Amino acid sequence: MIDRPPHITVQDFTMGYGDFVLMRDLNFTINHGDIFIIMGGSGCGKSTLMTILTGLKRPAGGKVFYDKTDFWGSGPEVRDRIIRRAGVMYQSGALWSSMTLAENVSLPLESYTALSAAEIKEVVDLKLELVGLAGFGEFYPSEISGGMQKRAGIARAMALDPEILFFDEPSAGLDPVSARRLDDMILELRDSMGTTMVIVTHELASIFAIGDNSVFLDVSQRTMTATGDPNKLLAESRDPTLHMFLTRGEKLT
Amino acid sequence: MTKPGEIILQESDDSTVTLVLTGSWKLGGIGSSAEDVYQRLQSLPTPSKIKFDSSQLSEWDSGLLIFARRLRTVCQTKNDVFDSSGLPQGAQQLLALAAAVPEKKDARKIESKTPFLVVVGNDTVELFHSIGKMLEFIGEATLALLRLFHGQARFRRSDMLMTMESCGGQALPIVSLISFLVGLILAFVGAIQLQLFGAEIYVADLVGIAMVRLMAAIMTGIVMAGRTGGAFAAQLGTMQVNQEIDALRTMGISPMEFLVLPRMLALALMMPLLCLYANIMGVLGGMVVGVSLLDIGLIQYYNQTVAAVRLWDLGIGIFSGIVFGVIVSLSGCMRGMECGRSASAVGEAATSAVVTAVVGIILSTAVITIICNMLGI
Ligand SMILES: Nc1ncnc2c1ncn2[C@@H]1O[C@H](COP(=O)(O)OP(=O)(O)OP(=O)(O)O)[C@@H](O)[C@H]1O
Ligand SMILES: [Mg+2]
Numbered sequence: 120m121i122d123r124p125p126h127i128t129v130q131d132f133t134m135g136y137g138d139f140v141l142m143r144d145l146n147f148t149i150n151h152g153d154i155f156i157i158m159g160g161s162g163c164g165k166s167t168l169m170t171i172l173t174g175l176k177r178p179a180g181g182k183v184f185y186d187k188t189d190f191w192g193s194g195p196e197v198r199d200r201i202i203r204r205a206g207v208m209y210q211s212g213a214l215w216s217s218m219t220l221a222e223n224v225s226l227p228l229e230s231y232t233a234l235s236a237a238e239i240k241e242v243v244d245l246k247l248e249l250v251g252l253a254g255f256g257e258f259y260p261s262e263i264s265g266g267m268q269k270r271a272g273i274a275r276a277m278a279l280d281p282e283i284l285f286f287d288e289p290s291a292g293l294d295p296v297s298a299r300r301l302d303d304m305i306l307e308l309r310d311s312m313g314t315t316m317v318i319v320t321h322e323l324a325s326i327f328a329i330g331d332n333s334v335f336l337d338v339s340q341r342t343m344t345a346t347g348d349p350n351k352l353l354a355e356s357r358d359p360t361l362h363m364f365l366t367r368g369e370k371l372t
Numbered sequence: 373m374t375k376p377g378e379i380i381l382q383e384s385d386d387s388t389v390t391l392v393l394t395g396s397w398k399l400g401g402i403g404s405s406a407e408d409v410y411q412r413l414q415s416l417p418t419p420s421k422i423k424f425d426s427s428q429l430s431e432w433d434s435g436l437l438i439f440a441r442r443l444r445t446v447c448q449t450k451n452d453v454f455d456s457s458g459l460p461q462g463a464q465q466l467l468a469l470a471a472a473v474p475e476k477k478d479a480r481k482i483e484s485k486t487p488f489l490v491v492v493g494n495d496t497v498e499l500f501h502s503i504g505k506m507l508e509f510i511g512e513a514t515l516a517l518l519r520l521f522h523g524q525a526r527f528r529r530s531d532m533l534m535t536m537e538s539c540g541g542q543a544l545p546i547v548s549l550i551s552f553l554v555g556l557i558l559a560f561v562g563a564i565q566l567q568l569f570g571a572e573i574y575v576a577d578l579v580g581i582a583m584v585r586l587m588a589a590i591m592t593g594i595v596m597a598g599r600t601g602g603a604f605a606a607q608l609g610t611m612q613v614n615q616e617i618d619a620l621r622t623m624g625i626s627p628m629e630f631l632v633l634p635r636m637l638a639l640a641l642m643m644p645l646l647c648l649y650a651n652i653m654g655v656l657g658g659m660v661v662g663v664s665l666l667d668i669g670l671i672q673y674y675n676q677t678v679a680a681v682r683l684w685d686l687g688i689g690i691f692s693g694i695v696f697g698v699i700v701s702l703s704g705c706m707r708g709m710e711c712g713r714s715a716s717a718v719g720e721a722a723t724s725a726v727v728t729a730v731v732g733i734i735l736s737t738a739v740i741t742i743i744c745n746m747l748g749i
Contacts, residue, residue, distance in 0.1 A: 173622050203624040213615035217531075227623050230526055275619075 124186055126151045126283065126315045127172065132181035134167055140179065140341065141167060147334045147346045154309055154316045154329050156349060158364060159336030165319040166210055168336075169285055172317065174202045203231070206276030210287040210319075212268035214260040220247065220271045221256035227278045246274040249304060251297065266292045273301070277308070283315045284308070290322050298322060302329050323367065327353070335361050376401045377435070379409055387420040389413070390458075394428040397436040410446055422447060424458030436463055441470065509706045513636060516628040520637075525629040532634035539600040540642035544649065546599065550591050551650035555579050555657025558587070563666055572666040576676035579658030585685040586692070588650035590737060592643065593696030597729035601704035604635055605725035608708025609718035617709070627709065636701040643697030644690045651689065684749050692740055696733050703728035 125148035132145035141164040149155045157165045170176045172183060174190070183190040185201045214223050224243045228234060234242070247253055250270040260268055269292060276284055286305075290298040302325050308314050320326060326333070326349050333352065335345040337360055345352055345361050353365045362371040375395035382390040391409065413422070422443070429436075440459060444467075447454040456464050486494075519525040562578040608631060611617050620627050655677055662668040668676075707725035711717050 170618070175618050175621060199624050202622055205622070207619070207622045209615045209619060211615055213619040215616050215619070216611070216614065226625070230623070230625055 123151050125149060128184040130182045133179040134164060134171055135179045142336055142341055144342045149315060149317060151315055152309060152313045153332045154305060156326050156330040156333035157319045158333055160338050163336045163338040166287055169287055169319060173205060173207050173285055174198045204281055205283040205285060206281035207285045208272040208276040208287060208289060212272040214268055214271055216260050219257050219259055224275050224278050231279060246277055250274045280312060286318045288319050290320060290325055305329055381412060388423060389420055390423045390425050392425045396430050397432040399433055399435040413446060421453040421455060423455045426458055426460055432460060432463060437466055440467060512628050513632055513702060516633050520633060525633055526625060527630045527634045532638050535635050535638035536642055539639055543599060543646060546595055547592055547646055547650050548653050550595055551588055551653040552657040554587055554591055555583055555654030556661055558582055559658040559661035573668055573676055575658060575662050575666060576673050577680035580655055580677040580681045581685055583654035584651050584681050584689050588654055589647050589689050589692040589696060592646045592650045593700060593733045594730060597700045597726050600639060601700040601725045601729040602722040604701060604704030605708040605721040606718055608705055609711035609721040612711045613713050613718060632705040635705055636698060639697040639701040640694055643693040647690055647693035688744060695736050699732040699736060700729045703732060
């Protein structure tokens with residue numbers, strides 16, 4: 120386990136829209152089994168970073184490696200194969216609105232496994248139970264609340280027991296108890312299945328409770344200013360912006 | 373009740389200006405004196421110090437803040453000293469808060485005027501790009517269709533059946549109405565001319581051939597472009613806005629197979645059936661005119677129609693129907709897939725889907741007609 124190469128490596132990475140550069144010179148690594156937090160102010164490009172890591176948008180420069188494979192340097196088939204081992208939960212939920220929650224979760228299972236209908240139903244029920252939505256299988260996304268949609272999105276992302284899970288602000292819009300349950304679930308999944316988690320979040324409590332690696336994107340400098348264990352960053356960093364972020368705006372003394 | 377906001381300027385000799393605020397400073401209720409103050413301050417010769425006295429101020433809201441903020445900007449350009457300490461406590465805090473996060477200069481949209489020729493040039497290049505994209509989309513759809521024949525395409529049968537229902541059965545009323553009326557109109561217009569020669573019976577030929585060979589397919593195609601093409605674009609566009617299509621992609625499910633293919637198949641299957649139905653309704657429309665106005669017998673009209681319309685005509689009509697079905701579904705899906713991420717983009721996608729489909733229908737009718745002409749059928 121120890122000498123495995125990093126799961127995801129980001130090298131000299133630049134991203135932007137058209138001529139507008141959002142972030143440049145990003146360099147960080149995510150190890151197998153990490154709970155990796157992407158932090159940064161609103162609008163700094165965290166969701167954009169996720170769309171690039173999940174293969175929806177090309178970076179403006181630099182490289183992303185999954186294990187040892189150059190992600191954007193390989194053909195679409197290779198990218199497809201890599202990304203099929205990942206599960207993604209979007210900031211907006213992005214559930215398929217014409218399908219019930221159960222169908223949302225079962226579509227990836229039907230597509231990629233040879234399970235029987237009865238087995239698929241078992242898996243779907245289990246995943247919905249894990250996010251606290253037992254009994255909501257027959258509801259359509261428009262019939263449940265925003266926080267519930269988020270949780271259903273998480274259940275869908277977990278459907279195929281992926282090796283990597285990307286969550287974009289999973290606990291935004293959840294009540295404190297559900298948010299705490301979600302944190303517990305994330306830790307549980309990592310410990311039991313070794314899943315690598317890449318999570319965008321602003322919840323300081325979650326960041327310190329579950330994060331064991333992180334990157335901080337600084338809007339004003341248009342680059343990352345820190346990477347590492349958030350608890351260590353809080354204790355050791357002398358960067359005023361990062362300190363303000365990690366302490367809800369307290370000045371560095 | 374409360375007096376509108378007024379302002380009194382007190383100048384003292386050490387070039388300090390005190391603004392005495394009186395009355396109610398609320399949005400919309402401020403007297404015109406604010407403008408004068410800017411003017412007078414700007415005309416003051418030397419840099420001065422500006423203070424406030426708000427002891428006679430009865431109430432205030434954003435109106436006061438806007439005034440103070442503008443005044444501060446004026447002072448900054450003139451190097452005046454702006455002292456907000458005389459303002460009400462709350463207003464001072466809000467002003468400080470608004471100044472705390474400086475405006476992000478590079479976040480502003482860059483809007484520059486482009487010369488006319490550049491606009492024309494860009495649009496032309498854009499046109500070629502969009503033709504390229506269209507061909508690419510058609511190519512991808514064809515590949516997806518091939519995968520379907522190999523049994524590899526992934527989509528849900530239920531999606532296709534639902535689409536078939538909504539673009540087939542539910543379209544019957546409007547298709548009936550339109551094609552019945554078109555048949556009726558054709559018969560009317562034809563009858564006036566044919567009566568001159570005493571050849572009323574040929575109204576049956578006219579209506580039969582025109583409907584079966586051409587008009588039924590075109591009218592159905594245009595109805596479906598407005599009804600179903602627009603709906604496809606709006607559906608897929610909304611899915612794009614909700615990132616549902618992104619979610620499909622990251623699942624490794626091709627939106628081409630999962631979303632476009634069932635819609636294309638459904639419409640390509642339903643269009644010929646709708647055409648056939650429109651044929652019958654059109655001939656019926658002609659028959660109503662023939663029997664009621666021209667005194668042609670029912671059986672006679674029927675026999676005349678059957679004798680006039682050849683099987684080829686029917687074949688060409690049905691074939692056109694299939695082509696139009698593919699055109700309508702592809703333009704709807706294409707505009708939906710390339711939709712932007714906002715509600716107005718969805719509206720634009722629906723509009724442009726209908727326009728694309730109608731243009732496509734007319735162009736392909738021309739092509740089919742020319743080819744049939746050359747083949748002599
Ligand atoms: N499609 C787009 N075209 C152009 N610019 C975009 C587009 N999408 C996002 N941006 C810009 O990219 C920046 C980053 O957006 P992004 O959604 O990645 O932010 P974020 O860090 O996820 O913010 P939040 O925490 O609010 O979700 C924004 O400032 C926005 O202006
Ligand atoms: Mg975001």
